[in-house]
Amino acid sequence: MPGVFISFEGPEGAGKSTQTKRLKTALEQAGYAVLLTREPGGTPLGDAVRSALLNPELHMTALAEFLLFSASRAQLCKDIVVPSLAANYVVICDRFFDSSLAYQGYGRGLNLEFLREVTWEATGGMRPDVTVLLDLEPKLGLERAAQVGAPDRLEQADLSFHQKVRAGFLELAKAEPERFLVVDATQEAQAIHEQILAAVTGSLSVMG
Numbered sequence: 124m125p126g127v128f129i130s131f132e133g134p135e136g137a138g139k140s141t142q143t144k145r146l147k148t149a150l151e152q153a154g155y156a157v158l159l160t161r162e163p164g165g166t167p168l169g170d171a172v173r174s175a176l177l178n179p180e181l182h183m184t185a186l187a188e189f190l191l192f193s194a195s196r197a198q199l200c201k202d203i204v205v206p207s208l209a210a211n212y213v214v215i216c217d218r219f220f221d222s223s224l225a226y227q228g229y230g231r232g233l234n235l236e237f238l239r240e241v242t243w244e245a246t247g248g249m250r251p252d253v254t255v256l257l258d259l260e261p262k263l264g265l266e267r268a269a270q271v272g273a274p275d276r277l278e279q280a281d282l283s284f285h286q287k288v289r290a291g292f293l294e295l296a297k298a299e300p301e302r303f304l305v306v307d308a309t310q311e312a313q314a315i316h317e318q319i320l321a322a323v324t325g326s327l328s329v330m331g
Contacts, residue, residue, distance in 0.1 A: 126208035127327060128251045130216045131216070132218060132219070132225070134259055135277070136259065136267030138308055142319060150323070155213045158212045172194060172195040178276055189231075192222075196242070200246050204249065219251055220246060228291060253304060255306060255322075257308040260309075261282060265282070
């Protein structure tokens with residue numbers, strides 16, 4: 124694919140939405156064509172799935188949760204990510220498959236190899252070129268999220284779950300240091316943005 128695919132990951136309240144928007148604006152000002160999307164969501168099907176996944180009144184098994192994320196991801200890749208990369212866009216995605224590995228794998232306890240196999244089918248083997256991990260202690264992240272609005276279904280999980288998720292993200296980053304940029308999300312937002320922009324700009328120049 125001639126375009127570049129950048130994903131943002133991290134626990135609740137880490138500031139992913141803020142930083143993806145800032146990065147989009149900065150790259151557009153630098154002359155890049157940029158598409159910003161999110162998971163779950165980004166398509167009519169994905170948005171419907173998102174409503175179900177985040178609904179605090181719905182109970183679902185870990186497997187059902189993962190398969191719903193995968194359905195949204197498959198549609199997003201086919202309808203949005205693949206065509207945009209083919210058109211030489213920089214695609215920025217607020218969460219991608221690493222979230223499933225962290226949340227449903229490390230957090231819920233589903234088998235990681237099974238998750239990877241389904242994800243491979245859902246994405247056609249697509250992987251981000253760069254993954255920005257905004258790292259934050261879960262308790263602080265949940266406190267931040269609570270200031271924004273009522274907790275969604277995932278935010279309502281207990282602290283130990285979110286601690287497992289964070290540990291999972293860090294394990295994933297440790298295993299693929301060439302793809303991951305780990306950023307301390309306790310920093311001021313502008314400092315985080317500058318760190319991300321410097322790394323992403325460097326990656327874009329290398330990728331041509």
